[in-house]
Amino acid sequence: MTTLVENNYDLAEAIDNIVNKYEAKPTALIMILQDVQKHYRYLPLDALRLVAKKMDLPLAQIFGVATFYRSFSLKPKGKNHICVCTGTACHVRQASVIVDRLETSLGIKIGQTSLDNEFSLETVNCLGACALGPLVTANEAYHGNMTVTKVDRMVDALKGRESDVETDEEEES
Amino acid sequence: MTAQRLASAAELEKLREKLVRQRQEEKTIITVCAGTGCLACGCEAVSAAFHDALAKSRLDRDVELKITGCHGFCERGPLIVIHPQGIFYQRVKPADAAIIVDQTIKAEQLVNRLLYRDPLTKQTIVHEKDIPFYRKQMRLIFSKNGFMDPTSINDYIALGGYTALVKALKMKPEEIVQEVVASGLRGRGGGGYPTGKKWISCRKAKGTPKYVICNADEGDPGAFMDRSLLEGNPHSVIEGMIIGAYAIGSNDGFVYVRNEYPLAVKNLTIAIQAAREYGLLGKNLLGSGFSFDVDVSRGGGAFVCGESTALMASLEGKIGEPRAKYIHTVEAGLWDKPSNLNNVETWANVPVIIELGAANYAKIGTAGSKGTKVFALTGKVNNTGLVEVPMGITLREILYDIGGGVRGHKRFKAVQTGGPSGGTLIVETSEPKIHDSLVAHGDIREDENVVSLLDLPVDFDELSRAGSMMGSGGMIVMDEDSCMVDVAKYFLTFLQEESCGKCLPCREGIRTMLGILTGICEGRGMMEDIALLEELGQVLIDTSLCQLGGSAPNPILSTIRYFRQEYIAHIVDKRCPAGVCKALVSHAISEKCTGCHACSKPCPTNAIAGVSKMLHYIIQDKCIQCGACYQICKYNAIVRVKRGEGEAVQKRAAQVWQPKAKRDPVAVG
Numbered sequence: 044m045t046t047l048v049e050n051n052y053d054l055a056e057a058i059d060n061i062v063n064k065y066e067a068k069p070t071a072l073i074m075i076l077q078d079v080q081k082h083y084r085y086l087p088l089d090a091l092r093l094v095a096k097k098m099d100l101p102l103a104q105i106f107g108v109a110t111f112y113r114s115f116s117l118k119p120k121g122k123n124h125i126c127v128c129t130g131t132a133c134h135v136r137q138a139s140v141i142v143d144r145l146e147t148s149l150g151i152k153i154g155q156t157s158l159d160n161e162f163s164l165e166t167v168n169c170l171g172a173c174a175l176g177p178l179v180t181a182n183e184a185y186h187g188n189m190t191v192t193k194v195d196r197m198v199d200a201l202k203g204r205e206s207d208v209e210t211d212e213e214e215e216s
Numbered sequence: 217m218t219a220q221r222l223a224s225a226a227e228l229e230k231l232r233e234k235l236v237r238q239r240q241e242e243k244t245i246i247t248v249c250a251g252t253g254c255l256a257c258g259c260e261a262v263s264a265a266f267h268d269a270l271a272k273s274r275l276d277r278d279v280e281l282k283i284t285g286c287h288g289f290c291e292r293g294p295l296i297v298i299h300p301q302g303i304f305y306q307r308v309k310p311a312d313a314a315i316i317v318d319q320t321i322k323a324e325q326l327v328n329r330l331l332y333r334d335p336l337t338k339q340t341i342v343h344e345k346d347i348p349f350y351r352k353q354m355r356l357i358f359s360k361n362g363f364m365d366p367t368s369i370n371d372y373i374a375l376g377g378y379t380a381l382v383k384a385l386k387m388k389p390e391e392i393v394q395e396v397v398a399s400g401l402r403g404r405g406g407g408g409y410p411t412g413k414k415w416i417s418c419r420k421a422k423g424t425p426k427y428v429i430c431n432a433d434e435g436d437p438g439a440f441m442d443r444s445l446l447e448g449n450p451h452s453v454i455e456g457m458i459i460g461a462y463a464i465g466s467n468d469g470f471v472y473v474r475n476e477y478p479l480a481v482k483n484l485t486i487a488i489q490a491a492r493e494y495g496l497l498g499k500n501l502l503g504s505g506f507s508f509d510v511d512v513s514r515g516g517g518a519f520v521c522g523e524s525t526a527l528m529a530s531l532e533g534k535i536g537e538p539r540a541k542y543i544h545t546v547e548a549g550l551w552d553k554p555s556n557l558n559n560v561e562t563w564a565n566v567p568v569i570i571e572l573g574a575a576n577y578a579k580i581g582t583a584g585s586k587g588t589k590v591f592a593l594t595g596k597v598n599n600t601g602l603v604e605v606p607m608g609i610t611l612r613e614i615l616y617d618i619g620g621g622v623r624g625h626k627r628f629k630a631v632q633t634g635g636p637s638g639g640t641l642i643v644e645t646s647e648p649k650i651h652d653s654l655v656a657h658g659d660i661r662e663d664e665n666v667v668s669l670l671d672l673p674v675d676f677d678e679l680s681r682a683g684s685m686m687g688s689g690g691m692i693v694m695d696e697d698s699c700m701v702d703v704a705k706y707f708l709t710f711l712q713e714e715s716c717g718k719c720l721p722c723r724e725g726i727r728t729m730l731g732i733l734t735g736i737c738e739g740r741g742m743m744e745d746i747a748l749l750e751e752l753g754q755v756l757i758d759t760s761l762c763q764l765g766g767s768a769p770n771p772i773l774s775t776i777r778y779f780r781q782e783y784i785a786h787i788v789d790k791r792c793p794a795g796v797c798k799a800l801v802s803h804a805i806s807e808k809c810t811g812c813h814a815c816s817k818p819c820p821t822n823a824i825a826g827v828s829k830m831l832h833y834i835i836q837d838k839c840i841q842c843g844a845c846y847q848i849c850k851y852n853a854i855v856r857v858k859r860g861e862g863e864a865v866q867k868r869a870a871q872v873w874q875p876k877a878k879r880d881p882v883a884v885g
Contacts, residue, residue, distance in 0.1 A: 068533075070531060070533045071533065073513075073514065073515070073530065074513065074514050076516075077514060077516070104534070108516070108534070111535045111536065111716075112516025112517050112518050113516070113518055113714075114516050115516065129437075130438050131437045131632065131707075132438045132594035132595045134437075134703075135595050135692065135703070140842060140844065140847060143843075147842075148820075168435065168519070169438055169439070170476070171253075171439075171443050171444075171477075171592075173253075173290070173438055173595075174290035175256055175290075178256070185256035185257075187256055187257065190847055191847055191848065
């Protein structure tokens with residue numbers, strides 16, 4: 044698999060690589076956008092324009108796909124990405140209490156990114172680790188059987204080790 | 217690995233013989249479960265610790281460490297099973313690895329504290345197969361999971377994998393279709409449409425090329441059997457697809473899998489690559505002259521893409537909107553070509569049918585539903601996990617014998633099956649209140665059905681007769697703390713977000729119903745709302761374009777049917793009996809308070825007053841009903857009462873409260 048994590052790739056080159064990987068097949072559009080998102084942590088408008096040009100598809104179609112599917116974001120996400128599972132099993136185990144707690148302690152609502160770009164908060168329908176509910180992932184690490192105290196501890200830890208997180212994240216373009 | 221293309225069935229058999237011989241020579245195998253559930257509990261660190269411990273003891277040549285797919289008993293993860301004895305260790309920590317290697321592997325002694333202890337009999341159980349959770353299960357499609365490394369095609373072949381393919385390639389395609397028809401297999405994705413019938417239509421359909429598609433867009437919250445199958449045994453799905461393609465006359469296959477399942481995508485991709493290298497995918501499979509290949513396509517996280525026409529639109533790289541099915545997808549599906557779409561679990565059943573023979577397979581299950589079904593048992597149940605049971609088993613057996621009953625000695629209230637769109641609830645109708653309500657509204661006759669629905673045999677037809685449905689297999693257990701109006705609201709919120717917006721009944725209907733339900737939950741409900749919800753629900757069922765809208769009212773209609781009194785409590789009394797709906801509850805501290813002060817710290821609004829070792833109280837005006845204190849309190853001292861009654865509870869508590877020197881915490885969980 045081609046890696047695109049190096050910092051100094053310019054946008055066009057990165058997009059070229061991603062699109063070429065899937066041979067610019069229109070069927071691969073969703074996967075291409077996923078890879079673009081993985082690279083930039085969101086879908087920048089310029090990137091969408093380049094994808095459209097490269098794939099010879101109308102920008103409207105690409106924009107349609109990018110806004111239809113839940114996993115795409117047109118807004119940049121924070122350095123720390125916190126995701127609360129609100130699947131049914133987590134819901135009956137009071138995931139809403141956890142959501143409230145995170146909203147108050149981070150000062151942002153679900154779907155938002157904090158002003159300093161440090162945190163973004165989201166919910167996900169089900170992560171399928173229902174035995175651990177209520178479940179929260181922070182930068183893809185699982186935190187199971189969450190309680191308000193554990194949430195506070197998790198957020199504190201994230202605030203404390205921002206520098207560690209940054210090192211393995213790629214740069215924003 | 218030097219993979220050599222297998223030119224014929226005979227070469228595959230030769231390879232298998234060699235692999236089986238190799239496996240027999242190996243003495244001990246330690247398997248570490250690495251399904252997503254166990255991964256989330258940190259099984260990676262455990263397997264690394266085992267690796268080190270074995271290397272340190274110089275046992276790494278004699279003992280094989282195998283990272284397997286999901287064993288199903290997620291509640292007890294990380295799980296370790298030591299073969300050939302079948303010793304089962306649960307909740308293993310990295311530090312335990314060295315102890316297990318020293319005691320169990322070297323000295324052949326058991327580590328008692330890591331064994332499973334039956335919560336009822338208090339007996340420790342050594343072997344995996346004796347644990348009640350596994351004893352009542354019938355593992356057909358999950359049979360290989362615990363014994364193989366999902367990334368190793370050799371493991372799958374050694375365990376008898378691809379024998380069904382060899383057998384199938386010797387049969388005529390029509391014979392295979394007939395076998396599947398005779399087996400009575402029905403689609404495991406939710407609808408329960410006979411698989412054989414679908415295959416016949418697609419085989420007969422005019423047009424080339426034909427496509428076979430595997431639906432792995434498992435969007436139902438609380439269902440994860442498809443993921444575990446793809447993660448733990450991707451080859452069984454691939455094998456099923458090859459057989460299906462051969463029977464239908466297709467050369468191209470797609471697996472549409474959720475992007476939220478990275479491990480499933482990874483293992484599936486590895487498996488496809490390995491199968492290609494062995495010549496089990498590609499041109500001229502095993503010298504049979506038949507060619508077939510599979511591509512993986514990752515979904516974008518839209519629930520509606522679980523619907524067949526929406527999925528195909530998404531596969532084409534478009535917006536995943538469904539279309540009306542005047543023309544079935546078996547005739548004009550993907551790129552308007554005949555397309556046969558089956559769910560992951562359905563495909564995994566195909567090799568089992570071919571291997572056992574349709575007649576033997578059809579012996580399992582009930583008259584209308586054959587084989588086994590995998591359920592994801594979750595929610596307020598003691599043993600969360602994946603269970604594979606023969607059709608026809610009773611709910612009681614699943615819940616109590618396998619699931620170990622409801623958590624924390626709470627009262628069982630309902631089971632929700634089939635996810636948000638299949639969503640329906642099954643309850644203890646023998647309970648007088650519920651029974652009376654059902655009689656009063658004409659759902660049952662007075663003399664009818666005093667038998668608990670818990671004794672209902674679980675199969676497609678019985679469940680629909682009881683007003684429920686099989687769905688994809690999520691089974692969420694709810695206890696007395698779950699508010700049924702809130703649950704209905706939860707599902708509608710989910711469906712409103714996921715509705716694609718193409719047809720009006722679904723787009724506007726769900727929104728309107730959610731508005732009414734939110735009103736009820738916030739104390740603005742009127743009695744007419746119930747009838748309105750029922751009427752709107754019927755409109756959605758009758759007029760929606762696809763099954764997302766058509767089944768969206770199920771959670772509401774079924775909760776109204778079984779829990780009408782709960783709706784009435786919300787509407788008339790402005791009270792939430794389960795204490796979930798925030799607008800209708802007040803939190804208060806009862807005389808059970810020990811003055812431990814634990815609740816005051818997590819309170820975000822500093823609403824809890826009181827000093828250590830004295831009775832605490834909640835300043836009602838400051839409280840935002842977030843429930844943080846309720847979750848923290850170990851003494852069940854925080855109570856949820858009707859809005860406005862908190863002060864009275866606390867006044868009474870102040871009168872009767874006595875300081876106590878020592879009080880044991882109430883067992884929680």
